[in-house]
Amino acid sequence: MSIWDTLIETLNQGASTGSELLHIILLTLRVSGLALLISAVVGIPAGAWLGVSRFPGRRVVVAAIYTGMGLPPVVVGLAVYMILSRSGPLGDLGWLFTPAAMVTAQVLLAMPLIIGLTNAAIESLDPDLRLQLRSMGANRLQEIGAMLGEARDGVIAAVAAGFGGIVSEVGAAMLAGGNIEAQTRVLSTAIVLETRRGNFALALALGGVLLSLTFAMSILLIRLRHRAVWTWK
Amino acid sequence: MRRLFLTRADGVVMMYRHNAMKKILRSFMQITFTLCALLLAACQAQPEQVLRLATTTSTYDSGLLQAILPDFETEYGVRVDVIAVGTGQAIAMGERGDADVLMVHDRVKEEAFVDEGHGLARYPLMYNDFVIVGPADDPAGIRGMGLASEAMARIASARATFASRGDDSGTHAREMTLWLASGIQPDPSSGWYLSIGQGMGETLQFASERRAYTLSDRGTYLAMQENLIDLVVLVGGESLAHNADQNLINPYSVIPVNPARHPQTPKEVSMQFVEWILLLDTQEQISTFGVDQYGQPLFYPDSDHWRSAHP
Structure with missing residues (x-):
C-alpha cells in the first residue's frame, strides 16, 4: 500500500477526508512557494550585488547575513507574532493567524539564506571574469547578470536551501499561523499535531509527503538550471 | 621563487615539524581518552533508578509536579523524568512502553488502555x-x-x-x-x-x-x-x-504501565510512585498547592485514602 493510501485511510478513520490532506498540501505549497518567490526575487539580486560590491563594513554585513542564515524559526515566529499581535505595532493589519503571517515569517527565514549563498556563489567566481566583462564594456547591471549566469549552480542551491528550510520549519508556522484546521494548517504543523495525538504512523507518513515535496522542488530547480538561458549576450 | 632541491637543513626542519606534530597528536589523544574515561565514570557513578512519567501539560505547566516530586525523589532515591504531552500522546507512549506511569484525564481512553492490557489499573488521583x-x-x-x-x-x-x-x-x-x-x-x-x-x-x-x-x-x-x-x-x-x-468536572487518574506487557518498565518503582502519590500526605500537599498564589486550589485530591479520611 502506498503512503498516500495509508494517509487517506488514516485520515478517513479520523473522520476527515482526503480533501483535508489535499488542502494541507496545497496550503504548504502556496505559503512556502510565495515566501520563496519573494525571497528569491529580492534575495538573488541583493546577494549578487553584495557579491560584486566592495565597501567599508562589507564583512560585517556578510557576517550579519550569515548569522541570519542560522535564525531559529521559533524566534522569528515569536517576533512576527508580537509585531502582528493585537497589542503589537501592526496589530491593525489583522494578519496574525493567517497565511499572510506565515509568509512574512518564512520570508524572514529564507531571505538571509538566499542572500548569503548567492553572495558566496558570486564571490567564488574567477576574479578575472569581472575584468573580462568590464573590458568588453559591460555596465554594472549586465555585469551582475552575467556573473549570476556563471554562478547559477550556487544560486539554484541557494533557492533549494531556502525552500527546504521554510517548508520544513515548524516553530514559525505554528506561532504565526496558529495551525488552524482548514485555514493555516501546513504539513510541518500537521506532523507535530499528529505526534501529539499519538498518531505516530500518520505523522511519519506526513513527513514522507513533506520530503517528496522538497524532492520534487529540487528536481524542478535542477531542470530549471539546465534550461535557463541566463548568460548575458 | 620556490627552490627545486631540498637541502639537509630542510630535512632537519621537516623532521622536527613531524615530531612536533606527533607530540601534539599524542597529547590530544591523551586528553580525549581522559575525558572519555571521566565521562564514563560520571555516568556509572550513580546507578540511579529512573521513572518516566508521561503526563498532561496541565499538571506540569501549573507547577504542581515540580512542587511535589522532589519529596518522592529524595525519599526513594529515584529520578522522575516528566514528559509533559497531551493525553493522546501520553497514552500512545504508554502503549509503546516508552513511559512507566501515566497521569492523564480522559476516562474513556484510560479505560480502553487498561482493558487492552497496557495498564495495570486506573487509580483516581485528583480532579479540578x-x-x-x-x-x-x-x-x-x-x-x-x-x-x-x-x-x-x-x-x-x-x-x-x-x-x-x-x-x-x-x-x-x-x-x-x-x-x-x-x-x-x-x-x-x-x-x-x-x-x-x-x-x-x-x-x-x-x-x-x-x-x-x-x-x-x-x-x-x-x-x-x-x-x-x-x-x-x-x-x-x-x-x-x-x-x-x-x-x-475534570478527573485525573494515575496508571502504571503493565510490566507483563512491557518488561523494561521498572515495576517496583512504578508501584512505589503510584502508592506514594495516593498517600494522604501527598494528597494533602496537592490540596494546598496554588492556594497562596491563586486564592484557590488548582487540584482537589481524590484518592481512596483521601476519600476515606474525608468522607
Missing part, C-alpha cells in the same frame, strides 16, 4: 474543573449560564469564534462530549470554529488574540491569566464550588 472563557464583552451572551453545553449551543448559533484544542487531549475529548450534548456538530470549515491542534497555553493565547471562546481547565487559565488580554471566565464561576455543571 473546566470553564468556558471568552472575551469580556461576550458577543454570544453566555455569561453566567449554568450548563456548558447550552452555552456552547448559543456560541454556535451566534457563530461567535470558538477555539478548539483539536489535539485529542483530555480537554479536547471533553469539548467533543459537550458538543455532542449540545446537539451541534461543529465544522472546522465553517469559519467560526477554529481547530488549532495546540496545547492549552497556546490555545488560551490564541483565544485572547482572536477574541474567541474556548474550553480550558481552570488551573491553566488561572496560571496564565495575567498574560491574557481581556479573556474572562464566562461559564463555571469563580471557583470549583461555584461551578454548576457536573459535566465540567
Whole structure:
C-alpha cells in the first residue's frame, strides 16, 4: 500500500477526508512557494550585488547575513507574532493567524539564506571574469547578470536551501499561523499535531509527503538550471 | 621563487615539524581518552533508578509536579523524568512502553488502555474543573449560564469564534462530549470554529488574540491569566464550588504501565510512585498547592485514602 493510501485511510478513520490532506498540501505549497518567490526575487539580486560590491563594513554585513542564515524559526515566529499581535505595532493589519503571517515569517527565514549563498556563489567566481566583462564594456547591471549566469549552480542551491528550510520549519508556522484546521494548517504543523495525538504512523507518513515535496522542488530547480538561458549576450 | 632541491637543513626542519606534530597528536589523544574515561565514570557513578512519567501539560505547566516530586525523589532515591504531552500522546507512549506511569484525564481512553492490557489499573488521583472563557464583552451572551453545553449551543448559533484544542487531549475529548450534548456538530470549515491542534497555553493565547471562546481547565487559565488580554471566565464561576455543571468536572487518574506487557518498565518503582502519590500526605500537599498564589486550589485530591479520611 502506498503512503498516500495509508494517509487517506488514516485520515478517513479520523473522520476527515482526503480533501483535508489535499488542502494541507496545497496550503504548504502556496505559503512556502510565495515566501520563496519573494525571497528569491529580492534575495538573488541583493546577494549578487553584495557579491560584486566592495565597501567599508562589507564583512560585517556578510557576517550579519550569515548569522541570519542560522535564525531559529521559533524566534522569528515569536517576533512576527508580537509585531502582528493585537497589542503589537501592526496589530491593525489583522494578519496574525493567517497565511499572510506565515509568509512574512518564512520570508524572514529564507531571505538571509538566499542572500548569503548567492553572495558566496558570486564571490567564488574567477576574479578575472569581472575584468573580462568590464573590458568588453559591460555596465554594472549586465555585469551582475552575467556573473549570476556563471554562478547559477550556487544560486539554484541557494533557492533549494531556502525552500527546504521554510517548508520544513515548524516553530514559525505554528506561532504565526496558529495551525488552524482548514485555514493555516501546513504539513510541518500537521506532523507535530499528529505526534501529539499519538498518531505516530500518520505523522511519519506526513513527513514522507513533506520530503517528496522538497524532492520534487529540487528536481524542478535542477531542470530549471539546465534550461535557463541566463548568460548575458 | 620556490627552490627545486631540498637541502639537509630542510630535512632537519621537516623532521622536527613531524615530531612536533606527533607530540601534539599524542597529547590530544591523551586528553580525549581522559575525558572519555571521566565521562564514563560520571555516568556509572550513580546507578540511579529512573521513572518516566508521561503526563498532561496541565499538571506540569501549573507547577504542581515540580512542587511535589522532589519529596518522592529524595525519599526513594529515584529520578522522575516528566514528559509533559497531551493525553493522546501520553497514552500512545504508554502503549509503546516508552513511559512507566501515566497521569492523564480522559476516562474513556484510560479505560480502553487498561482493558487492552497496557495498564495495570486506573487509580483516581485528583480532579479540578473546566470553564468556558471568552472575551469580556461576550458577543454570544453566555455569561453566567449554568450548563456548558447550552452555552456552547448559543456560541454556535451566534457563530461567535470558538477555539478548539483539536489535539485529542483530555480537554479536547471533553469539548467533543459537550458538543455532542449540545446537539451541534461543529465544522472546522465553517469559519467560526477554529481547530488549532495546540496545547492549552497556546490555545488560551490564541483565544485572547482572536477574541474567541474556548474550553480550558481552570488551573491553566488561572496560571496564565495575567498574560491574557481581556479573556474572562464566562461559564463555571469563580471557583470549583461555584461551578454548576457536573459535566465540567475534570478527573485525573494515575496508571502504571503493565510490566507483563512491557518488561523494561521498572515495576517496583512504578508501584512505589503510584502508592506514594495516593498517600494522604501527598494528597494533602496537592490540596494546598496554588492556594497562596491563586486564592484557590488548582487540584482537589481524590484518592481512596483521601476519600476515606474525608468522607
